[in-house]
Structure formats: structure tokens, C-alpha cells
Amino acid sequence: MFKMADRYGDAFSLHVPIYGPLVVVADPKLAKQVFTAAPDVLGNIQPNLSRLLGSGSVFALDNDEHRQRRRLLAPPFHGKSIKNYESIIEEETLREIAEWPQGTAFPTLPSTMRITLNAILRAVFGAEGAALDELRRIIPPWVTLGSRMAMIPNPSRTFGRYSPWGRLVEYRRRYDAIVDTLIANERADPDFENRTDVLALMLRSTYEDGSAMSRKDIGDELLTLLAAGHETTASTLGWAFERLSRHPDVLTALVAEAETGDNELRQATILEVQRQRTVIDAAGRHVHAPAFDLGDWSIPHGYSIIVSIARLHTDAELFANPDRFDPQRFVGTKPPSFGWLPYGGGARRCVGAVFANMEMDVVLRTVLRHFTIETTDAPGEKYHSRGVAYTPKDGGRIAVRRR
Numbered sequence: 147m148f149k150m151a152d153r154y155g156d157a158f159s160l161h162v163p164i165y166g167p168l169v170v171v172a173d174p175k176l177a178k179q180v181f182t183a184a185p186d187v188l189g190n191i192q193p194n195l196s197r198l199l200g201s202g203s204v205f206a207l208d209n210d211e212h213r214q215r216r217r218l219l220a221p222p223f224h225g226k227s228i229k230n231y232e233s234i235i236e237e238e239t240l241r242e243i244a245e246w247p248q249g250t251a252f253p254t255l256p257s258t259m260r261i262t263l264n265a266i267l268r269a270v271f272g273a274e275g276a277a278l279d280e281l282r283r284i285i286p287p288w289v290t291l292g293s294r295m296a297m298i299p300n301p302s303r304t305f306g307r308y309s310p311w312g313r314l315v316e317y318r319r320r321y322d323a324i325v326d327t328l329i330a331n332e333r334a335d336p337d338f339e340n341r342t343d344v345l346a347l348m349l350r351s352t353y354e355d356g357s358a359m360s361r362k363d364i365g366d367e368l369l370t371l372l373a374a375g376h377e378t379t380a381s382t383l384g385w386a387f388e389r390l391s392r393h394p395d396v397l398t399a400l401v402a403e404a405e406t407g408d409n410e411l412r413q414a415t416i417l418e419v420q421r422q423r424t425v426i427d428a429a430g431r432h433v434h435a436p437a438f439d440l441g442d443w444s445i446p447h448g449y450s451i452i453v454s455i456a457r458l459h460t461d462a463e464l465f466a467n468p469d470r471f472d473p474q475r476f477v478g479t480k481p482p483s484f485g486w487l488p489y490g491g492g493a494r495r496c497v498g499a500v501f502a503n504m505e506m507d508v509v510l511r512t513v514l515r516h517f518t519i520e521t522t523d524a525p526g527e528k529y530h531s532r533g534v535a536y537t538p539k540d541g542g543r544i545a546v547r548r549r
């Protein structure tokens with residue numbers, strides 16, 4: 147996409163197998179038009195992750211069904227509810243970093259993956275004990291396999307239990323059995339009404355017509371939250387460590403700030419990591435209307451439109467010296483609303499954005515308080531595609547000393 151944008155500019159079309167005819171845009175005005183279009187005009191891009199997650203996933207829904215599901219999902223991911231999860235994140239971070247080696251470089255990504263997985267399993271699934279242990283075992287290999295298969299069309303049969311598709315079916319069978327146990331345990335909890343995990347909130351909430359979420363939709367949606375929230379946040383944290391170890395001035399200032407209750411610079415740093423090392427490089431929509439007017443063009447029904455988020459993040463008109471890692475650019479200034487888009491935009495903007503931001507803030511604060519990160523003048527790590535998210539190729543390697 148970057149090479150084509152260099153050649154053809156900030157709007158071009160191409161034909162991609164599986165997705166069909168596509169228009170790619172990397173201009174803030176066009177991005178705004180795409181993200182603010184009515185949901186009956188632009189729906190979610192097809193195919194999308196719901197092929198793997200199930201028809202009950204929010205990714206599969208459009209129009210009213212999508213709006214209603216978002217209403218149901220939004221409360222646990224906002225303001226007051228988020229506060230409840232902070233202590234879980236801090237606990238998981240402390241547990242993980244207790245094992246960090248000192249003085250030798252190691253990749254942080256496996257650690258950040260475990261922290262974000264455990265955080266979601268506890269805060270979202272409300273899992274504990276044996277169910278938590280089993281989920282911890284099956285999810286990492288399942289997500290790795292699922293990410294690799296995400297862009298490959300589903301075959302009409304599974305090719306046996308040892309084929310990738312057969313293994314995906316088996317993971318799902320084990321996962322469903324655990325979710326049944328979790329639901330039964332939650333319902334049996336005498337304190338069920340006061341539980342704050344997202345599963346309990348889903349079990350307690352109802353749609354506008356009074357109906358509850360079905361068992362299948364709950365399973366699909368929990369899996370969606372896990373798949374969407376785990377690798378993305380972990381990869382961004384991996385990049386954060388990679389960036390900080392190469393920017394001593396920022397690191398020194400962040401360490402000093404972490405001693406205080408402030409987080410202005412840490413927040414600006416998170417925004418800058420998300421700009422300069424974007425882990426989800428694009429968000430897509432599909433034209434449902436007979437045509438969609440976009441800038442000077444009319445995009446026909448059946449086309450998909452991709453907003454190249456990563457490309458927008460390198461736009462020198464939006465971000466001066468875009469190649470420079472400079473958190474100061476976001477101190478005291480909000481990022482441009484349709485230029486800084488790591489969470490996509492509009493009605494489908496990431497439902498977990500506030501959760502992810504809080505999680506990254508708490509993980510960074512905890513690490514900065516307990517360890518000195520050694521700096522390096524090694525070149526930046528290259529990008530590695532895990533299928534959905536882009537991670538630092540060497541896993542965000544750093545060397546640390548306990549403070």
C-alpha cells in the first residue's frame with residue numbers, strides 16, 4: 147500500500163483476491179467521509195475476522211444489529227468500569243516482570259502477550275482457577291494459528307483434525323466447554339449482581355426489546371474481545387519498549403514522571419508509539435448503497451474501501467518530521483481527529499480503546515518504576531506481520547536492571 151501510494155497518491159484502486167475491487171485512501175478528509183458515512187451506506191469490510199470468530203461477533207454485524215450490540219458492549223469499556231480493572235493489570239504486570247532477566251537483552255513481546263492475555267481473561271472473561279489456567283494454555287497457540295489463517299478463505303471442508311482448519315475446530319470445542327463452565331460459575335456466584343467482569347455485564351444486560359444475548363453470541367463476542375484486544379495491545383507495548391530503549395531523553399523524562407502521579411508525557415508517548423509504529427495498518431468498509439460519493443469519485447456498490455491508517459500517520463502535513471519519534475508533539479495538544487487513527491473511526495471505532503490505553507499506561511508505569519531500561523543505538527526493529535497485527539521483528543528486545 148505504501149509503495150502504491152508513493153506512485154499513485156493518496157487515493158487509488160486495486161483488485162485483491164478474496165476482497166475484490168478496493169479503493170485505498172490515505173487522506174484525512176477522505177478518511178473522515180468513510181468513517182462518518184451512515185451504516186446502511188458503508189458496512190463492515192467483507193470478509194472480516196468474524197469468519198474465524200463466529201456470526202455472533204460484533205465484526206459480523208451491521209446496521210441496527212451492530213448499533214444494539216455496541217450499546218450493550220460499551221458500558222464495561224468506559225470510565226468508571228475501567229477503573230475496576232487497573233489493579234488487575236498492575237498485578238499481572240508485577241507477576242510477569244518478576245521473572246525478567248537482568249543485564250541481558252530479551253524480547254518483551256512474550257511478556258506483554260501474557261500480560262494482555264491474562265488481563266482480558268480476568269477482566270473480560272472473569273476467569274479464575276482451573277478455567278483460567280486452561281484458557282491460558284489453549285489461547286496463545288490458537289491466536290497464532292487463527293491470525294495466520296485470518297486472510298485465507300475458508301475451505302468447504304476441514305481436511306481432517308490435524309489440518310489447520312481441523313485444529314481450529316478442536317480449539318473452539320475446548321473453548322466452548324470452558325465458556326459453559328464460566329457462565330455456570332458466574333450464575334451460581336452469590337455476588338453475581340455485583341461482579342464487574344465483562345461476561346457478568348453481558349449476562350446481566352438486555353437489548354432495547356428486553357431480550358438477552360444468546361449463549362452462542364456471548365461465546366463469539368468474548369472471543370472477539372480477546373482476539374481484538376490481546377495481540378494489538380501487546381504489540382503496541384512491545385514497540386513502546388523498542389522505541390524507549392532508542393530514545394534516552396524520552397526515557398529519562400518518563401522515569402522521572404513515573405515517580406509522580408502524573409502521566410501527561412506517558413500518555414503522549416503512547417499516542418506517539420501508536421502513530422509511529424501502528425500495529426493495525428488499515429480499517430475497511432464495504433459499499434452497501436448503490437454508490438458512495440467519496441471526494442471527487444463515486445464508488446460503486448460492491449466495492450470495499452480501505453483507510454490506510456499507517457500511511458496517514460506518516461503524513462508530514464499532519465505530523466511535522468513524521469520519521470522522528472517525538473512524544474512532545476502530543477504534549478498539551480490533541481492528535482488530529484481524522485489523521486491519528488490507530489483505533490479506526492466512526493461507529494465501528496475500537497470498542498476497547500479506553501481499556502487499551504489504560505492498560506498500556508499501567509504496564510509502562512509499573513515497568514518504569516521497577517526497572518532501569520538500558521538504552522541502545524542499534525537501528526530500530528523491523529516490522530513483522532503476525533497476520534493481523536504488526537509486531538517488532540525481534541520482539542521488542544531490551545536489557546534491564548532492577549531499580
Ligand code: HEM
Binds near residue numbers: 205382428488495
Ligand atoms: C492498542 C490496542 C488496540 C488497537 C490498536 C486496536 C485497533 C482496532 C482497530 C483499528 C479496529 C477497527 C476499527 C474500525 O473499523 O474503524 C478495532 C476494532 C475493535 N476493537 Fe480494538 N484495538 C485495540 C485494543 C482493543 C481492546 C483492548 C479490545 C477489547 C478488549 C478491542 C476490541 C475491539 C472490537 C470489539 C472491535 C470491533 C468494533 C466494531 O466492529 O464495532 N480492541 N480495534
